[in-house]
Amino acid sequence: MSEPLLTEDGILLYTPCKDCYGVESIPIILKENQSDPDIPPADTPVTVTINVIDVxxxxxxxxxxxxxxxxxxxxxxxxxxxxxxxxxxxxxxxxxxxxxxxxxxxxxxxxxxxxxxxxxxxxxxxxxxxxxxxxxxxxxxxxxxxxxxxxx
Incomplete structure (x- = not known):
């Protein structure tokens, strides 16, 4: 339906296409910024689900x-x-x-x-x-x- 956009500030923007509706799932991997190079950064996969309502x-x-x-x-x-x-x-x-x-x-x-x-x-x-x-x-x-x- 649309392409999500992640800004440099970490804000996820999503604008559905004109006259589109339905469920959109966006897979995201959250990864920490580790300051200690000896410790590997942890990450967590999540999915953001957007329900675009038909009008x-x-x-x-x-x-x-x-x-x-x-x-x-x-x-x-x-x-x-x-x-x-x-x-x-x-x-x-x-x-x-x-x-x-x-x-x-x-x-x-x-x-x-x-x-x-x-x-x-x-x-x-x-x-x-x-x-x-x-x-x-x-x-x-x-x-x-x-x-x-x-x-x-």
């Missing part, structure tokens, strides 16, 4: 649009939604809907998640697809194509 980690939510995360580092922060006004220069591509991928995951695989969606105070929403399959995050290999429309 229930909270689920993590994600919101992406066009393959880019739109979540803030603080998940309680609101996500503003801006819909561009339809004009003559964008009416072929204009859409009155906002589409995003919303989901959540939990490092504790045995936990079951439920996402509750409330009605918005303005407008309406439609959930088009529900999936309980685990998602697979792949590295982005393509850059996002951005087009800028100029009004004439």
């Amino acid at each position: 229930n980690d909270p689920p993590v939510m994600f919101v992406t649009q066009h393959g880019q995360s739109v979540m803030h580092s603080d998940p309680t922060e609101s996500i503003p939604v801006y819909l561009e006004q339809m004009n003559t220069f964008n009416k072929e591509k204009w859409n009155k809907t906002y589409t995003a991928l919303i989901g959540a995951y939990d490092i504790d695989r045995s936990d079951s998640l439920h996402i509750e969606v409330n009605e918005p105070s303005h407008g309406n929403h439609t959930l088009t697809e529900k999936s309980t399959a685990p998602f697979d995050v792949q590295p982005c290999t393509e850059s996002l194509q951005v087009r800028i429309y100029k009004q004439r």
Whole structure:
């Protein structure tokens, strides 16, 4: 689970790895510093047992649009939604809907998640697809194509 560290002062430091739990046994040999070279130093083997308790980690939510995360580092922060006004220069591509991928995951695989969606105070929403399959995050290999429309 982790590697213990013994400081020069003789302090044993142990930090378990992230999301690890279980019992860790650390064998230690206690040896005295003998000032008389004619007397061999005595030693005693001991084992320090550390019980790292499993904790229930909270689920993590994600919101992406066009393959880019739109979540803030603080998940309680609101996500503003801006819909561009339809004009003559964008009416072929204009859409009155906002589409995003919303989901959540939990490092504790045995936990079951439920996402509750409330009605918005303005407008309406439609959930088009529900999936309980685990998602697979792949590295982005393509850059996002951005087009800028100029009004004439």
